[in-house]
Amino acid sequence: MAIAGGHVHRHAAPAAPCFETSWLCVLEAVSPYMWSYIGIALALGVSVIGAAWGIFLTGSSIVGGGIKAPRISSKNLVGIIFCEAVAIYGVIMAIIMANKIEGSLEFNVGPKLEPWQAQTMVAGWCMLAVGLSVGFSNLVCGVCVGVSGSGCALADAQRPEMFVKMLIVEIFGSALGLFGVIVGIIQANGATFPKHLA
């Protein structure tokens, strides 16, 4: 959407692209599709980082503790499942977001902003924000459940009645990821890419 600099149109005063004069304008100048797809990548990628982090934290403790106390290995898989759920939240959000995107005509912002262009820009920023909120809440949720799950496995190996108590801590931890998904879905409802019939 950059106008090739220097050419003077016969019928309109040449508008220098806004990013040549102001840094703030960068936010407007980047294509909304760029923001949307970055948002989708963040939602999925950062959630999966959180899930993987949690799984290795818990998994190494379960594997080690299972040597002397083999009974813990089956029950503590619940902790791993809580971590995995975090990745699933990320996938769900990514699918919802990807389905919302509609293509458009070439996105060249002229001197006056068209209504469909404004709507698309808002939708793009919204997607980015959804990606950030879902991604980071799932990231910390995964780490939290991982550390708690590691402690739960080791405590369970020493004393079996500890398992149920520690599970409650893990449940509260996994609620964090759920918050991210719920807010993300509500947020994503506000992003509408206008349909172009032509």
Added chain:
Amino acid sequence: MELSMFNVNHGFAEAVARGLRSGFLGPEDYRRLGSSDTLEDMRSALEETDYGTFLQDEPSPLLVSTISKKCYEKLADEFRYLKAQTVEPLTTFMDFIAREKMIDNVCMIIQGALNNKAPVELQEKVHPLGVFEGMKVIMSESFDVQGGFDDVYRIFLVDTPIGPYFEEYLKEADREKDEMARAGIETSQVGGILTKQDLEIMKATLKKAWLEDFHGFCESQGGTTAEVMGHMLKMEADFRVLLVTLNALNTDLSTESKLQDRNALYPSFGYLYPEGTKELRKVWNETTVRAALEPYSKYLSLFDQVKQFYESETGSSADMSAKGFQSIEDLIYAENVHMYEMAFEQQYHFGVFYAWVKLREQEIRNIRWIANMVILNTKDHIDDTIVPIFQPRL
């Protein structure tokens, strides 16, 4: 971040160590051991525990030393298994733990050599935890330790993990030799005529060098490891200072001239360092020790408890253990067990490995004490002497 990144490299090893924690003997095991009449009963009592059938192949008249040795071998096996699962820096950390026993082994070989015993005869008394690579060569038939251990050091110990500690000791010894030579006193070669006291001093110097090295390593790790291990090693250093001071009180190490030697054995870190050790450097009898320990209430109370033991030792009282007097080592063991148990309360640090080895050693000591009492038929004192480990909290 340590909370979330520790498990990448050390999660498995820590979980195995914590699994081994549940293998300690409990109160019923000690009761069963205490109610045995012979060592054979002890063998079958131990079969029910985590020790299992480790004494199965031993011939029937069991000796206390055999039980003790097999226990140490089991500990060494589990230690090696655990060490094999580790990666750096945990591997170096576990090596540090083993180095203390390597020092014991080498000193024992040197002492045996001075008593004209070939190293291979001492095979039985080698501590299994402290076996290192060069040792097989030293233990081989043809090796002759007689010619002074300067050669032993230069040829064999240079590349081993404890080489640097010998280097420090030899530097110190050479310096002393030079001083004495300048003062016109005849000296012998370092490996020549070492008295028993010199050998003890050498061992204590090596252990001091090891302790300082270990402390430096733990501090360099930072985080929870530095905090937990720093505390445990500082207490160890302080106990060493107390032991050296108290044991030297009744020997000639307390005379003016030899104070230097005693003071060289004080480690350069710990809760007593630097103010406490400064005061303790000048003490030479019980009153002065008490005055120096004044600001440290814990050590003062420890000292008061053992004062009776040392006073009555210079007197003539019989069976002191029956009256419940304990030497400072017994008190220190009890203090230490509590400290090591605390190390298990925190996750994601290396202190659990150190604490596990130390608690296992205490357990082996307990078993040995029980065995001795079973043989002497004085089983009523068992509850006074052994230190219970991981007693269930009500």
